[in-house]
Amino acid sequence: MKTKSNNGLETMIELIKVSKEYPPDVVALKDLSLSIASGEMFFVIGMSGAGKTTLLKLLCSMEIPSSGLIEISGKPISQLKGHHLARLRQKIGVAYQDFKLLNDRTTAENVAISMEVSYKKPQIIKKRVRDLLEQLGLADKHDTITGELSRGEQQRVTLARAIANSPTMILVDEPTGNLDAVTTEMVMNLLNKCNKAGATVVIATHDDSIYRHTSHRVMELRKGRFHMMTGGIL
Amino acid sequence: MSFWLTVFRQVGRNIRQTWASQLMTLLTVSLSVLIFAFFYLIYANMLTFGEKLGDDLSLIVYLEDEPGPELQLQLTKKITTFDEVEKIRFISRAEAYQRFARQLGQNQDVLNDMPKDFLPPSIEVVPLKNLRSLNQVKLFSAYLSRLPGTLKVQYGQDWVERFYYFTKLLSIIVLLSGTLLILTTIFMVAYTIRLTILGRQAELELLKLVGATNNYIRTPFLLEGLLQGIIGSSLGIVSLYALYEWIKLRFSGPGFLNLFEFSFFSPVVSITIICVSILLCTLGSYSTMQKFLRI
Numbered sequence: 001m002k003t004k005s006n007n008g009l010e011t012m013i014e015l016i017k018v019s020k021e022y023p024p025d026v027v028a029l030k031d032l033s034l035s036i037a038s039g040e041m042f043f044v045i046g047m048s049g050a051g052k053t054t055l056l057k058l059l060c061s062m063e064i065p066s067s068g069l070i071e072i073s074g075k076p077i078s079q080l081k082g083h084h085l086a087r088l089r090q091k092i093g094v095a096y097q098d099f100k101l102l103n104d105r106t107t108a109e110n111v112a113i114s115m116e117v118s119y120k121k122p123q124i125i126k127k128r129v130r131d132l133l134e135q136l137g138l139a140d141k142h143d144t145i146t147g148e149l150s151r152g153e154q155q156r157v158t159l160a161r162a163i164a165n166s167p168t169m170i171l172v173d174e175p176t177g178n179l180d181a182v183t184t185e186m187v188m189n190l191l192n193k194c195n196k197a198g199a200t201v202v203i204a205t206h207d208d209s210i211y212r213h214t215s216h217r218v219m220e221l222r223k224g225r226f227h228m229m230t231g232g233i234l
Numbered sequence: 235m236s237f238w239l240t241v242f243r244q245v246g247r248n249i250r251q252t253w254a255s256q257l258m259t260l261l262t263v264s265l266s267v268l269i270f271a272f273f274y275l276i277y278a279n280m281l282t283f284g285e286k287l288g289d290d291l292s293l294i295v296y297l298e299d300e301p302g303p304e305l306q307l308q309l310t311k312k313i314t315t316f317d318e319v320e321k322i323r324f325i326s327r328a329e330a331y332q333r334f335a336r337q338l339g340q341n342q343d344v345l346n347d348m349p350k351d352f353l354p355p356s357i358e359v360v361p362l363k364n365l366r367s368l369n370q371v372k373l374f375s376a377y378l379s380r381l382p383g384t385l386k387v388q389y390g391q392d393w394v395e396r397f398y399y400f401t402k403l404l405s406i407i408v409l410l411s412g413t414l415l416i417l418t419t420i421f422m423v424a425y426t427i428r429l430t431i432l433g434r435q436a437e438l439e440l441l442k443l444v445g446a447t448n449n450y451i452r453t454p455f456l457l458e459g460l461l462q463g464i465i466g467s468s469l470g471i472v473s474l475y476a477l478y479e480w481i482k483l484r485f486s487g488p489g490f491l492n493l494f495e496f497s498f499f500s501p502v503v504s505i506t507i508i509c510v511s512i513l514l515c516t517l518g519s520y521s522t523m524q525k526f527l528r529i
Binding site: 060062082083086087088089090091092094100102116117118119161 | 236237240436437439440441442443444445446447448450
């Protein structure tokens with residue numbers, strides 16, 4: 001059942017005392033509780049090893065929590081399997097820190113993959129891919145093999161793939177790590193646009209230029225634990 | 235995009251990426267089917283030939299003296315005590331002589347100086363069709379040879395025995411080539427699919443993360459196995475048919491092969507071989523998926 005967050009909006013993400021440990025004794029996250037409303041933009045900050053990436057992996061069910069409960073749109077994600085999990089994942093767009101691009105495929109093919117699994121029509125896929133690549137300044141790389149792109153370009157392709165299927169939740173890990181100021185702005189504009197269109201956006205970053213003047217909530221993690229929360233005007 | 239269109243695109247991509255190993259598998263499947271079907275074809279034809287031989291099978295019991303009507307009755311009773319028979323016919327010395335003369339045809343002059351009773355009298359026993367395994371015929375023959383006044387029992391022992399052992403050997407070869415077919419199709423297909431899966435590990439993981447269903451990921455691999463089975467086995471059967479036609483053409487006319495009525499598989503048998511191969515290939519593909527596709 002969907003719950004309401006403190007600000008009266010429907011809760012998209014709910015974490016209750018979530019911990020993640022890796023053998024033998026690495027604690028990546030410890031007793032994290034958190035609610036993110038539907039349509040909210042949320043920043044997760046912290047130093048390397050603070051648990052940002054682990055949190056995103058847990059949210060997209062790439063990893064299973066050692067303990068605690070994670071609900072996405074009111075559904076306990078760790079209990080979802082097969083068809084139901086696939087359907088949920090189609091609604092979550094993830095831009096991974098390590099990109100996870102298919103380096104022997106073209107930029108367009110990489111972006112299209114997230115729409116193909118939802119059986120979108122080829123014309124729709126083609127149009128959406130062109131639009132996205134244009135918005136991210138990659139129009140001329142449409143048919144370039146992604147293995148031949150620079151790190152910054154690959155990062156943008158990852159982002160394009162994450163938002164191509166118009167997901168209701170977008171998880172972005174270090175979206176501006178390899179980008180210059182102009183491209184960073186381009187990326188943030190696109191994420192803001194998605195957020196305004198109703199998507200919940202969770203950004204894990206240590207680039208303070210993208211959250212310094214934000215009005216959105218910013219949560220800081222330290223050594224896998226909640227440290228502080230700032231902002232919060234939606 | 236429809237599910238099947240996407241699946242076919244994936245299959246095409248897989249085949250393009252691993253075409254060399256796909257080709258090797260296809261050839262192996264074809265060759266296995268060809269070897270198996272070749273021996274099975276010979277075996278099936280030998281069985282048909284054996285059945286025909288069996289139809290003509292009769293045991294000739296040569297007697298010391300010509301039996302009188304009463305003894306004939308007694309002998310008939312004795313013979314049917316062992317088992318029911320299809321036919322019992324007593325052949326007198328004179329009848330045997332006439333029959334032999336007929337068989338000699340134009341050369342029957344050679345019998346001119348021979349006495350008309352030089353051939354022994356005999357009983358021709360045609361066993362029932364259900365008594366035609368080698369062991370049963372042997373037992374029956376032994377029983378007949380113990381009848382009073384019997385000189386010898388003949389049924390072409392050497393020929394029948396050799397033929398029996400030849401078909402036995404063929405059945406072993408068919409069994410072995412069948413096992414070869416099963417092993418090669420399952421393992422080769424499994425190995426190729428495994429190569430494809432390992433080569434596309436990154437893509438499969440990504441597909442899973444962007445929300446591809448299990449069917450979306452698995453179906454192309456199953457289809458690949460299915461295609462290997464369809465193309466490979468059809469190629470094997472077609473090659474065998476071509477070989478059969480070539481042999482028929484090459485060795486037509488009077489000769490050894492014309493002793494047999496050699497025929498190709500019926501459509502039902504051909505389709506069964508193809509279907510079994512398809513099933514085996516799909517099984518190989520499925521078993522690999524279960525082992526290596528962690529989804």
